[in-house]
Amino acid sequence: MTRLVFVYHSTGAPLGKMKLFVPDEMTFEFFDPKIKYPADTVFYYDIYGPEHQHMTTHLEQGYRVIFDAKNEHYIQHHMLWVLYSFLQHPGQGCFIISGHEPNPLPGVKIIATPYWYWIMDQIQFSNTGMQNIVWTPSEFKQKFFMSLDKQRVERDYVFDNLGNLLLDSVHSYRSRGICLPNDYHDPVLQQRYINPDWMHNTAFTLAVETYVDETLITGYSLTLKDHLFLCEKSYKPLAAQHPMLLVSTPGNLAYLRSQGFETFPELFDESYDDVLDWKQRVQCIIRQVAEFDRRSVDQPVVLEKLQHNQARFFDRTITADLAYRTIQQPMFEFIDA
Numbered sequence: 001m002t003r004l005v006f007v008y009h010s011t012g013a014p015l016g017k018m019k020l021f022v023p024d025e026m027t028f029e030f031f032d033p034k035i036k037y038p039a040d041t042v043f044y045y046d047i048y049g050p051e052h053q054h055m056t057t058h059l060e061q062g063y064r065v066i067f068d069a070k071n072e073h074y075i076q077h078h079m080l081w082v083l084y085s086f087l088q089h090p091g092q093g094c095f096i097i098s099g100h101e102p103n104p105l106p107g108v109k110i111i112a113t114p115y116w117y118w119i120m121d122q123i124q125f126s127n128t129g130m131q132n133i134v135w136t137p138s139e140f141k142q143k144f145f146m147s148l149d150k151q152r153v154e155r156d157y158v159f160d161n162l163g164n165l166l167l168d169s170v171h172s173y174r175s176r177g178i179c180l181p182n183d184y185h186d187p188v189l190q191q192r193y194i195n196p197d198w199m200h201n202t203a204f205t206l207a208v209e210t211y212v213d214e215t216l217i218t219g220y221s222l223t224l225k226d227h228l229f230l231c232e233k234s235y236k237p238l239a240a241q242h243p244m245l246l247v248s249t250p251g252n253l254a255y256l257r258s259q260g261f262e263t264f265p266e267l268f269d270e271s272y273d274d275v276l277d278w279k280q281r282v283q284c285i286i287r288q289v290a291e292f293d294r295r296s297v298d299q300p301v302v303l304e305k306l307q308h309n310q311a312r313f314f315d316r317t318i319t320a321d322l323a324y325r326t327i328q329q330p331m332f333e334f335i336d337a
Contacts, residue, residue: 002335003041007031007051014046022328042066042335047079055082059089066094066331070116073099073229074219083108083220094334096327099223100255109334112223113326117231118259119319124192124232125239128184131314133196135241135306137203137297143168144289145202145242147233149191151175154212158247158282165289169206170198192232194240203297204267205237206289209248213278228255238309243267243297245285250276260312262305267296 006018010030018028031043031051043058045051047069058065067082069075075083075095083105086093090107098117102110113119125131146169148155159166159173172180184193199205214227227249234256237244243264246253253263253273263270272284296302312318 003029003038004044004335005029005031005037005041006044007054008046008049012050037063039063044068047072052082056085059085059092062092064092064094064334066096066334068096069222070096070098070113070327072219073097073223073226074217074221076219080220083222094331095222096331097222098229099221100225100228101223103222103224103226105222109330110222111327111330111334113322114228114230114255115259115319115322115326118235118313119323119327121192121232121235121239122314122316122319125194125236126314128193130194130236130239131310133194133199133240133310135199137302139200140203140294140297141201142170143202143292143294144171144204144206144245145169145198146171146206146208147180148173148208149175152212154216154247154278154282155208157279158208158212158286161282161286162289165286170202192236194236196240199240199242202242203292203294204243204245204264205240206285207233207237207244207246207248209233209246209252211249212247212282214249215278228252230256230259235313239313241306241310243302243306245288246273247282247285249278250274250281260318261309264302264305266299266301267292 006028008030031054033054039062042064044066045055045068047067055065086108087105094109094111096111096113098114099112100114102112148159155173170180172178180195180198182195182197209229210231210233211229228251229249230252234246234248234252238261245268246256250273253270257263268288272281272288275281275284
């Protein structure tokens with residue numbers, strides 16, 4: 001039987017993350033450089049994990065290698081050596097990446113999963129109690145909620161162009177020293193924490209995604225339609241029963257609907273999702289913020305959609321199937337080949 005060996009230190013391996021896509025019956029075996037492994041061993045590396053220096057040696061020795069980069073949909077410039085190594089050893093390399101469909105490369109297997117953040121954040125958000133948030137439209141005092149962390153040109157543009165609209169919001173921009181009230185101060189959990197008061201006190205979320213300018217290239221894309229990318233920033237309002245406007249690359253609002261979630265044309269003109277120029281798209285969204293009618297949220301259809309989104313997001317049967325079909329099954333096809 002093929003051996004799957006995780007190239008991690010056993011004391012620092014993210015076992016919870018691994019168990020999302022590895023069968024329960026599989027034994028976790030961690031890399032020991034002193035061991036001589038059989039020829040059918042497959043070594044499993046992580047983009048954020050240790051011991052990358054062994055990867056080239058493993059390929060040269062004829063082993064197959066999986067490189068887990070599910071938190072990204074580009075191979076960033078400083079990691080391109082992994083791609084080149086896989087191309088030099090046809091049939092031995094496999095990428096797992098976030099994205100809609102693989103960008104074919106000769107001799108390299110690419111597993112593209114569009115659901116990784118949903119799968120992972122379902123567990124992360126459950127740990128913070130987000131599934132218990134029930135939003136009531138009569139409670140909000142301010143117009144919108146927005147959470148910004150690291151500085152980016154697009155985020156600067158959004159923040160600066162909102163101007164006085166920020167006075168009617170609960171917001172942060174941590175790189176500018178602006179923090180949310182009563183935030184979670186553990187830097188590991190902070191990114192995926194929601195204080196229910198932020199939702200109760202606002203009418204909708206202005207969700208600013210990781211990528212807004214689709215022309216901004218941060219590496220080599222391993223997926224087609226690489227402008228389609230959703231992470232925890234988009235899934236938070238779904239999980240927390242909150243309407244939202246989505247500041248992202250074009251088409252992501254429709255992409256969200258393709259995953260079975262509801263958006264809110266009853267509240268906003270969602271044609272902004274089709275605007276190609278990112279600055280024009282942001283301006284369209286800001287007009288939606290400015291013109292938002294507070295009375296519009298008090299509609300039965302809005303509440304039904306919020307409940308649907310939260311129930312779907314936390315449905316473990318859905319994510320278990322998605323994890324199997326888009327991560328586990330294709331990964332074990334590579335392992336067992």
